[in-house]
Amino acid sequence: MADRRGEPLDVRIDSPAREGLTGTTPASVYRPYEDAEQVTIAPDWRPAESQPAWRNDFPIDWPQDHYVERRDFMKFMVLTSLAFTVGQFWIVLQNWLRRRRGRPELMRLSSLDQLPVGSTHVFAYPSQHDPCILIRSDERRFVAYSQKCTHLSCAVVPQLDAGVIRCPCHEGFFDLASGRPISGPPRRPLSLVHLEIRGDDIFATGIEERTL
Amino acid sequence: MSVNRPFTRAQRATIVNGMLAFVLILVVLQLWLLTATMNAYLGGDASIIWPAAGASVACLALNAGLLRYLYRIEHTRQ
Numbered sequence: 001m002a003d004r005r006g007e008p009l010d011v012r013i014d015s016p017a018r019e020g021l022t023g024t025t026p027a028s029v030y031r032p033y034e035d036a037e038q039v040t041i042a043p044d045w046r047p048a049e050s051q052p053a054w055r056n057d058f059p060i061d062w063p064q065d066h067y068v069e070r071r072d073f074m075k076f077m078v079l080t081s082l083a084f085t086v087g088q089f090w091i092v093l094q095n096w097l098r099r100r101r102g103r104p105e106l107m108r109l110s111s112l113d114q115l116p117v118g119s120t121h122v123f124a125y126p127s128q129h130d131p132c133i134l135i136r137s138d139e140r141r142f143v144a145y146s147q148k149c150t151h152l153s154c155a156v157v158p159q160l161d162a163g164v165i166r167c168p169c170h171e172g173f174f175d176l177a178s179g180r181p182i183s184g185p186p187r188r189p190l191s192l193v194h195l196e197i198r199g200d201d202i203f204a205t206g207i208e209e210r211t212l
Numbered sequence: 213m214s215v216n217r218p219f220t221r222a223q224r225a226t227i228v229n230g231m232l233a234f235v236l237i238l239v240v241l242q243l244w245l246l247t248a249t250m251n252a253y254l255g256g257d258a259s260i261i262w263p264a265a266g267a268s269v270a271c272l273a274l275n276a277g278l279l280r281y282l283y284r285i286e287h288t289r290q
Contacts, residue, residue, distance in 0.1 A: 063221060063222075063225065064221070066225065067221070067224060067225050067228060070225075070228045070229060070232055071228055071282060073232065074228065074231060074232050074235055074278075074279060074282065075279060077232070077235045077236060077239050077275070078235065078272075078275045078276055078278075078279045080239055081235070081238065081239050081242055081271060081272045081275045081276075082272055084239070084242040084243060084245070084246050084268060084271075084272075085242070085265075085268045085269055085271075085272045087246050088245070088246060088249060088264060088265040088268040088269075089265055091246075091249055091250060091253050091261055091265075092261055092262065092265050094253065095253060095258050095261050099258075150254070187251075188251070188254065188255050191256075208256060209254060209255050209256030210255055210256060211251065211252060211255030211256070211257055212255075
C-alpha cells in the first residue's frame with residue numbers, strides 16, 4: 001500500500017495519508033523510519049542537500065555538539081564553584097592561624113627625644129614582615145600605621161605638609177590623621193598601630209585592621 | 213524526581229541550558245561571597261567567615277547536585 005503518488009507512507013500516525021489505515025498494514029509500505037534524535041541539523045538550518053560538499057564529507061551532529069559543549073562548560077563551572085569553596089576555607093584557616101597567634105607583644109619604638117615634630121620612624125610590627133610607620137605630626141600627636149597599602153601592599157609614604165599618606169604605585173592617598181582612604185584605588189584604611197607613651201618612650205601595644 | 217522516561221534531545225538541550233543559567237548565577241554569588249569575605253577578613257572582621265563558608269558549601273552542593281542530575285539523565289538515556 002502506498003499513497004496516491006505511489007510513494008511509501010510516512011510512519012507518523014498523524015500523517016494525512018494514513019487516515020483510515022488499520023494496524024494490519026504491512027510494514028513494507030512505510031518509508032524507512034528516521035529517528036528524530038539522530039538527524040543532523042546544520043548550523044544554518046538549511047537541508048543537507050543545500051550544504052557545501054565539505055559539510056557532507058565531514059558531518060557534525062550540531063545539536064549534540066552544542067549539548068556536549070554546554071554540559072562540559074557546566075562541569076567546568078562546578079569545578080570553579082569547588083575552587084571558590086576551597087578559597088572560603090582557606091580564609092577560615094588563615095583566620096584560625098591569626099587567632100592562634102594572639103595579641104602582639106608590647107614593643108618599644110622610639111623615645112620622644114629621638115622623634116622631633118614632623119619626623120617619621122619606620123619599624124616592623126608585629127613581625128619582621130610587617131613594616132609600619134610612626135609619625136609625629138605635632139608636639140603631642142603621634143600616629144602609626146602599617147606601611148602596606150591596602151590596595152596591593154606597596155609601601156606608602158607620608159607627606160606631612162599635605163596631611164596625607166601617599167601610595168606611589170597607583171596614586172592612592174590616605175588621610176594622615178585617620179589613615180582612611182581619600183582617593184585612588186584603596187578602599188580600606190591602613191591598619192592602625194595602637195601606641196602608648198610611657199615616660200619618655202613610645203610603645204606599640206597592638207595592631208587594628210579596619211574595614212571602614 | 214522520576215527520570216524513567218528518557219528525555220528527548222531537544223528536552224535535554226533545554227534542561228542543560230536552564231541548569232547552566234542556574235549554575236552561573238550560583239558561581240557569581242560565590243565569587244561575590246569570596247571577595248566580600250576576603251575584604252572583611254583583611255579588615256579584621258571575622259564574624260562573617262563561617263557563615264560565608266557555609267553558604268559557599270551550600271552553593272557547591274546545589275551545583276554538584278545539578279551536574280549529577282544531568283549525568284543521571286544521560287545515563288537513563290543510554
